[in-house]
Amino acid sequence: MNTHYDIIVIGAGSAGLSVSIAMRRFGLSVLLIDRHERRIGGDCLNDGCVPSKALLHVSKQVHQARLATAYGPTLSGDVDLARVMQYIRDRQDAIRAHENAQYLLDAESLDVAIGTAAFVGPKTIRINGQEVSAKNMVLCTGSQPQPLKAEGIEQVNVLTHKTIFDLTELPKHLLVVGAGPNGIEMAQAFRRLGSEVTVVGRDERILPKEPAAASALLQERLAGEGIQFLLNAEIESFTDAHTAQVKVADGQQHTVQFDQVLATLGRTFDYGDINLSAAGIELDDKGRLRLNNQLQTTNQHVFAAGDAAAGAPAGERYFSHAAALHASLIITNFITPVFDKSLSYDHFSWVTFTDPEVATFGLSAKELATRKIAFDTIEHSFDKDDRAVVEDNQYARMWLLVEPAGLNPLSRKILGGTMVAPNAGELIQELILANQQGLPISAFVGKTYPYPTASNVNKAIWVDTIGSNIPGALKTAVQWLY
Structure with missing residues (x-):
């Protein structure tokens, strides 16, 4: 590891990999940093897109096998969730073969450091006891699951998208709190694998960012598969480790018995370790990086991409391909600085x-x-x-x-x-x-x-x-x- 680079990228998820590999291929010196080697690939590989889509793939196969019994074949036995999760890990490992520190060094000549980075100045960070500077830096530090808050929550083992793939036994009844894309995908996957599923959503409908007619059509299809919905509702309390009291806006109370609870309530951010103040980097009133539409922080030499770019005026987009869009914008503006482009989601x-x-x-x-x-x-x-x-x-x-x-x-x-x-x-x-x-x-x-x-x-x-x-x-x- 050198003491000065053209670019330092903190976070080796979708955005960080895109920026660092592209700029290195242009011949610049690049240092890519992540806290843990197994976190290279970010949420997409480790907790998000890859494992969730692998789970959906398996659950669809199980569902189609059940449908095929209408034409004569018979089906017996229950889903072995441990084997399902092993399939998911195998798929992750296949991708991880080209998303790891040694591969990035050998194939891309990219310097990679594993550890926690912290700013000590506007253009300098400390990593593993060594100070390293760069002309520009890109923060691709991701986000964290927003915690579920309710009376009695301390009694409950709450799963998130980061922990649900650690399950080895299929829940008899899965309670999903949150009716956005992640919650709805997991609800259908576990229902098709054999779990009873109840979804509690705070909005009047599922997928509130979609047109109402589209949300209604999907909800009708999911209800037809046996998923129960409690919408315009919230968890009022947990009376024990497996019982939730749900309050609906019309005043109705529902008691839901569950084996596991999955919280999919959105994203939050934690910049406590990175010492942003030493670099003159400010947060907005929601705890996000304060950015302009070139994804530049209040430090003109520090940019953000991926989930970390949620504070951009153009708005929030928590997707891996949004990270790719951010990375493309930053790369373009680095190599053609006279013609700075602004972030736009008009065609997203x-x-x-x-x-x-x-x-x-x-x-x-x-x-x-x-x-x-x-x-x-x-x-x-x-x-x-x-x-x-x-x-x-x-x-x-x-x-x-x-x-x-x-x-x-x-x-x-x-x-x-x-x-x-x-x-x-x-x-x-x-x-x-x-x-x-x-x-x-x-x-x-x-x-x-x-x-x-x-x-x-x-x-x-x-x-x-x-x-x-x-x-x-x-x-x-x-x-x-x-």
Whole structure:
């Protein structure tokens, strides 16, 4: 480890790896720091995207096996959660093979230090007793689960996304507190594996950041699988280690017996060890790093990316691909400083990986209204789509926000939207591309989709919309021309 670098990156999660590897490949000297070698890869590898999606994969296989009994096969036995968790660890290890300190040194010539870093000056940190400086630093320090607070909580072993994958026995009844994406994904996974599941959410609906119709459709599907919901509610107290008293806003009280409780209440931050004040770095009133839209802290030489960038004026996005967006912005501004770009989520997208998936992109109706941008909302059902029919997915829906129709209805552009469907995260990709690149809907109408691909819905919505709204004058003109 040297005493001076071009860049020091603190935190080896998605954002930290992206920034450090890219800048090293450009020939700059880079030091990457993380507290523990097994934490390289960050939340995504260790506690988030990778293990949760592996769990969802296994739970879907179990669910499909049960559905197959309708056609004659029989199914017996219970899920062995220890074997499920071993599968998850195996998948993590396969990825960890190229996300570890030795690999980064050998393959990327990247200096990696394991330990707790603390600022001792505006451009200097101390790590393992040695002071190291850099022209610029990037904080990719992640976030922590927001704790569950309730009377009697000290009696309960509360799981979070960091500890739920340590379970080796399937809970008979899992209580999920929080109805956001993480909570809802885990609720469905454990229900499909065989647990009874109750979800307690503080909002009036699940996935409150999604359009209400999309949330309602997903909740209906999940309730059909046997998940119980107590919404507009909160945990009032725990009377013992396995009993919760839940209070609903209408005054009703519910007693929920559970084996395990999972808290998915959001994120918080802890900068106690890093000594931000020594570098002149300020926090906002929510305990987040105070940032501008170039992800720069109040110290002009220190930037933030990933969950640590939640204090940016553009808003919070707790996703691994948000970390990639932040990293790209920082890298771009480092290598082209004359043309500084600002953070924008106008074309951002995300997916909740339930079954069906919920995929959202672009600007929401609320954001468009705030900006006084005119738009139409177009809803499309999959009920007449042949692929959806043969796979029993006619319930699926999409809602697209588009420019109002003008003289040429095919020239309109897509401003945003949401899809609820199996594999929605894949189906919606060309809609995201059209939104980001400003493609008109004529690009879809003019495309010939192989039959019967599921993505044909991205054309069908326009054929149905335009075909049922042809102006009378245009009909007359076509008839005359014919």
